[in-house]
Amino acid sequence: MKKLLCSAAVIGLAIAATPAQAEDGLTLDVGGYFKGYGIYTDLDDENGAAGTGENREITIIRNTEVHFSGETTLDNGLTVGMHVEAGADNQDTFDVNETYAYFSGGWGRVNFGSEDGAAYLLQVEAPSADDNLDGIRQFVNPINYAAIDGIVGASALAGLNIGNSGTTGGLDYDQDPTGISDKITYLSPIMNGFQLGLSYTPDVIDGSSENAANFDDVDNLFGSAWEAGVRYEGQFNNIGIIAGAGYTHVDLEEQIGAQALNDNTDDRTVWNAGLDLDIGPFGVGVAYLNDDFGDRALSATTEQEDEETWVVGVDYTTGPFKLGASYMNQDGAANITGASGDDGVEVDRYTGGVVYTYGPGMTFRGSISHAEFENVAGIAGGSTDADATSVVIGTQINF
Numbered sequence: 001m002k003k004l005l006c007s008a009a010v011i012g013l014a015i016a017a018t019p020a021q022a023e024d025g026l027t028l029d030v031g032g033y034f035k036g037y038g039i040y041t042d043l044d045d046e047n048g049a050a051g052t053g054e055n056r057e058i059t060i061i062r063n064t065e066v067h068f069s070g071e072t073t074l075d076n077g078l079t080v081g082m083h084v085e086a087g088a089d090n091q092d093t094f095d096v097n098e099t100y101a102y103f104s105g106g107w108g109r110v111n112f113g114s115e116d117g118a119a120y121l122l123q124v125e126a127p128s129a130d131d132n133l134d135g136i137r138q139f140v141n142p143i144n145y146a147a148i149d150g151i152v153g154a155s156a157l158a159g160l161n162i163g164n165s166g167t168t169g170g171l172d173y174d175q176d177p178t179g180i181s182d183k184i185t186y187l188s189p190i191m192n193g194f195q196l197g198l199s200y201t202p203d204v205i206d207g208s209s210e211n212a213a214n215f216d217d218v219d220n221l222f223g224s225a226w227e228a229g230v231r232y233e234g235q236f237n238n239i240g241i242i243a244g245a246g247y248t249h250v251d252l253e254e255q256i257g258a259q260a261l262n263d264n265t266d267d268r269t270v271w272n273a274g275l276d277l278d279i280g281p282f283g284v285g286v287a288y289l290n291d292d293f294g295d296r297a298l299s300a301t302t303e304q305e306d307e308e309t310w311v312v313g314v315d316y317t318t319g320p321f322k323l324g325a326s327y328m329n330q331d332g333a334a335n336i337t338g339a340s341g342d343d344g345v346e347v348d349r350y351t352g353g354v355v356y357t358y359g360p361g362m363t364f365r366g367s368i369s370h371a372e373f374e375n376v377a378g379i380a381g382g383s384t385d386a387d388a389t390s391v392v393i394g395t396q397i398n399f
Contacts, residue, residue, distance in 0.1 A: 118197025124274030
């Protein structure tokens with residue numbers, strides 16, 4: 001960690017030691033996306049948690065972000081920029097998600113602020129039917145988990161929603177235990193197809209610091225984190241290869257009081273590995289993610305097992321059409337609050353679909369997804385299985 005901080009300091013000193021002027025200041029650019037879907041979901045074995053009612057079969061889901069960015073290159077070759085992302089779907093608020101500055105040159109790039117870490121930025125994604133639904137990060141969730149029999153209000157599954165970055169039990173596999181908490185990230189230049197990345201987050205719980213330092217340690221909560229990632233992109237004969245791996249270590253802050261149910265008992269470690277092969281119009285890939293969640297205590301004698309996620313995907317591209325399919329298995333996810341054992345929910349999800357590009361940055365997307373849940377209620381409430389089949393049709397417009 002000291003080496004990472006020293007490297008960042010050296011880069012900062014090098015930037016400060018070579019003052020330069022740009023002909024023009026940063027020019028503001030505006031971009032973003034709109035993701036809108038109509039969804040039909042048939043949920044089997046639904047009963048509804050208290051106060052939630054039954055599942056609504058037909059609904060509309062959207063996810064919209066506006067991005068502001070500015071960039072300039074100084075006459076010494078240093079590129080300086082800033083980036084802001086804000087969610088535009090809440091009627092009364094304009095929720096800012098990411099805000100960070102970056103500096104880049106022949107030596108690589110440094111991100112400083114509220115942004116994903118190196119393990120996620122260099123993570124390899126398996127091919128998908130619709131990456132908004134079954135990609136590395138799920139932006140569209142077609143299932144009302146709160147309506148599944150046996151799930152109660154405190155359930156981690158019931159909290160899943162659109163863009164569930166950092167949410168326990170999400171049906172995706174992005175490695176982001178630090179979320180978008182303030183951090184510093186270094187990304188190396190690409191050398192012979194290889195790129196390395198390192199990140200340091202002072203506190204994953206306190207998140208962003210607007211104008212005051214957060215130096216507190218909170219009993220049984222996670223604190224500082226460091227992460228590393230590596231990625232390779234290259235060509236072997238007629239086969240395109242993308243491979244990568246990442247590792248995150250999050251420190252558990254000082255334990256002062258007695259151990260309580262659902263307290264974390266150890267540092268949190270997460271790692272991933274992925275491989276994607278492109279052969280002409282065909283793509284095939286596999287990705288794996290392992291997260292121990294800090295060995296969360298489920299009772300006085302049991303701890304949560306690791307959550308393991310496997311994803312296998314294939315796709316075929318012809319003209320403006322891309323046909324894709326994926327299979328996900330997630331085991332050990334979302335242990336229910338109050339469970340007395342270490343068995344979490346196991347999910348198998350099968351997805352197939354098509355993406356049609358009808359203009360620059362504009363796509364129509366349609367898919368069918370079937371998910372099977374086992375041991376939903378955990379040991380305490382008895383095992384409950386459930387199935388959900390979803391038909392998802394929508395569009396994504398990038399601007």
